[in-house]
Amino acid sequence: MTDPAADRSAFEAEVLPQLDSLYRLGLRLTTDPSRAEDLVQDTVLKAFRSWQRFQPGTNIRSWLFTILRNTFINDYRRRQREPIPMDLEAVEPHAAFRAAQDEDPEGAFFSQIVDAKVLNAIDALPEEFREVLVLSDIENLPYAEIAEVLGVPVGTVKSRLFRARRQLQEALYDHAVEMGYIRARDRAPAKP
């Protein structure tokens, strides 16, 4: 027989410190603050109801991210536009480094870009890229755990991450050129 008050307090101790991470993933998936709040609230309640199924010693973050993502797919995504199906393999890797290396080899231009612009650029990525990027590069989940959350092989995580980062770098590089944070690399003249 378990004590509900003790259960709730154990749940709160584990889950409340993860609210920031859950909110950030929710925001990037829904791209809407008020829907993100609802999604996080639903996630926490679902987690509370299935708290008995959480295995102590396993990663609470992976468990919560999985619930949040499933909730998003089942209850939220249908209400907004479906992601545009795209051939993820067709996204060409682009090395922003190659373009920036002469003038700004350490990528200092990245830090000149305002936070909101970076977040918008993440939100403009295909959903498959966005979720993997948030889990790895913002929430620092190891590849193996990301693979579990997404239900795909580690190799898929790696290849999506590679393309997601390249695509984001390209968008941020173009923005930095537009804003004058970095000079455009001389491009070959267009053929007549």
Add this chain to the structure above:
Amino acid sequence: MAGGPNCQEALALLHDYLKQELTPELEDKITKHLQKCRPCFANLQFERGFLEMLEQKAKGQCCPDRLRQRILAQLRDPSDA
């Protein structure tokens, strides 16, 4: 990659290297390559700057207090849950 990695192999693994996702043996091989290859080392610095920027800028967003309060209230009031 029986011996040391070439530049192409090293560059393909830079992110995994920075995220500490390589086996110790492979990590060691990449470290050795980076120590003697300036262009790859420069690329490493660039990728590191990118990843640090990304985490720092995105982590500025936190769960709003009102959401935290809403969740706490709901957890503590079973009739509402």
